[in-house]
Amino acid sequence: MAFSLIPDPLKMCRDALTKIENGVNSLAARKMESGEFALAISGITKVTHGVQYISEKSLETLFKRLDMPSRQEVAALAAAVQRVEDKLDQLLPASEKAALIPRPARTRRPAPVEEAAAPAKPAAKSKARKAAAKPKAEAKVAAPAQEAKKEEVSDVIAP
Numbered sequence: 001m002a003f004s005l006i007p008d009p010l011k012m013c014r015d016a017l018t019k020i021e022n023g024v025n026s027l028a029a030r031k032m033e034s035g036e037f038a039l040a041i042s043g044i045t046k047v048t049h050g051v052q053y054i055s056e057k058s059l060e061t062l063f064k065r066l067d068m069p070s071r072q073e074v075a076a077l078a079a080a081v082q083r084v085e086d087k088l089d090q091l092l093p094a095s096e097k098a099a100l101i102p103r104p105a106r107t108r109r110p111a112p113v114e115e116a117a118a119p120a121k122p123a124a125k126s127k128a129r130k131a132a133a134k135p136k137a138e139a140k141v142a143a144p145a146q147e148a149k150k151e152e153v154s155d156v157i158a159p
Contacts, residue, residue, distance in 0.1 A: 031037050063070050069077070092100075 060070060
């Protein structure tokens with residue numbers, strides 16, 4: 001590596017950080033060996049556990065007053081629901097499981113017609129039109145009969 005007259009600022013930062021880390025580590029090592037440090041850590045641990053216990057109890061009483069479930073109760077309920085769902089999955093036959101799979105939406109759009117298909121004969125189209133027209137005519141005749149049935153039913157139902 002070539003020697004440069006301009007000092008590297010990143011190297012200076014790394015060196016300073018290393019010196020600070022070494023100083024903090026040596027100070028912490030000296031202090032941790034003392035009995036006073038062990039007593040202080042013990043006292044702090046007792047206080048934090050006490051605060052945690054008091055906060056849990058106060059939240060529990062608050063949840064009871066508000067008639068809300070605690071986190072443990074919600075987790076237990078979720079586990080119970082999962083067990084029921086698993087049992088249902090075991091009981092359902094495979095055919096019903098296939099019926100539960102979501103299907104594409106049904107629309108009135110016809111399926112796309114391929115251009116390579118042979119064109120239909122005109123005679124076949126006219127027969128299909130005649131066959132389609134007959135049910136419409138029959139439906140017009142049947143409509144008054146259905147209205148009469150509705151009136152009879154409404155007369156029977158009405159007091």
